[in-house]
Amino acid sequence: MLQQDGVSGGIEELPGRVKRYGDAKRKALDVAEYMAGSGIEQRTAKTVSQCGEYLAFRHYFTVNEVRLHGSMLCRKHLLCPLCAIRRGAKALKAYLDRWEVIRAEKTALRPFLVTLTVKDGPDLAERFRHLHKAQRELWMRKHRGRGSSLDRVEGAVWSYEVKRGSGSGEWHPHLHMIALAEHQPDAGQLAVEWKAITGDSHVVDVRLISQEDPASGFIEVFKYAVKFSDQPEADTVHCWLTLRGKRLVASAGCFRGVNVPDELDDALELPFVTLFYRYLHGRGYSLDRGMGHRPM
Ligand SMILES: [Zn+2]
Structure with a gap:
């Protein structure tokens, strides 16, 4: 689960x-x-291969929290599933933190998942381009x-996702959008409005996200922009070539400009042990015992 792949977790999850x-x-x-075999962007191919x-x-053992402290990452989240995991987990945490701050002030707001x-x-x-333009028009109407x-949505964060349609190929x-509102946006009205804007789709979905477990809904928005495991490498590369440089996560209204207290700093003052893993071809990551288990 994305949440567990996240920014931190206990030693038992490592x-x-x-x-x-x-x-x-x-x-x-x-x-x-x-990419190397197809002669596509060789420098990028090399960066991704070395990611x-x-x-x-770092295992902060007094609070049992493990954080990825150091690594050379390629940051090509559309090409590299490892960077996609990191990006998704960081964004998930950032927006869950923002939601906690917002809901402490605006207690009547509830989060809805809109697709x-x-x-x-x-x-x-x-x-x-069509989807992007349609989303912009939807907000312009508001x-x-x-x-x-x-109209009654006070804040939202949304992300774009791309895959091949299961029927059409x-x-x-x-x-997927988290929309914050006191009352559930009307799915029927939204479908009519969306059809008027797009001209080709009335397919929308609106559902309430659990108040007790908001991560279960937020995770839909911050999962990967492409489904690496479901598509051939050629499609992954095509998505990257087409979508690179585009903003795939955006927010509006009260989700913007929220100051989240930086609790991360607390743990940095605590003692830790470093666990150093190295990737070995054919074997995956192995703990490097020479470098690992260094009490600091
Ligand atoms: Zn990477």
Whole structure:
């Protein structure tokens, strides 16, 4: 689960976490190998292939918290599943923290998960532009004040996701949004509005996110932008070539400008042990006992 792959966790979660990082690293190597073999962007292919060759964790044993402290990461989250995990987990934590601050002040607000899709199509760039434009128009309608299904939404964060449609095999970009409102946005009204904007889709979904476990809903928004395990390397590279440089996560309203107290600093003052893992081809990550278990 993304949450467990996150910024921190207990020592008992570390083996599972390292295993997931190892699986992700292996997939990143497949992508890099495909790029190298196809003559696509060789420098980037090399950067991706070298991503996460070592991982240095710090175990703050007095509070049982393990954090990834050091690693050389490629930060190409559209190509590299390892960087996609890190990016998703950091964004999830940042927005859950923001939500905690917001809901302490605005106690009547509740989070809703809203999904918006457009019709599948063969041209990813065209379909993505279409979705992006439609989302912008939806928010413009709210600002114009002439009545919109999102009128009572006070804040939102959304992310774009791309995959191939299961039936059509064509590109299927869609977006997941956390919308904060006192009352559930009307799905029927939203569907009519969305169809009027897109001209090709009335497919929307609105559901309440659990108040007790907001992460269960927030995780939908901060999972990967592409599904690495479900698509061939050629599709992964095509998504990167098409979407690189585009902002795939955006926010509006009260989700912006929230000051989250930086609790992370507390743990940095605590004693820790460093656990150093090295990636070995064919074996995954192994604890380097020479470097590891160094009490500081
Ligand atoms: Zn990477």
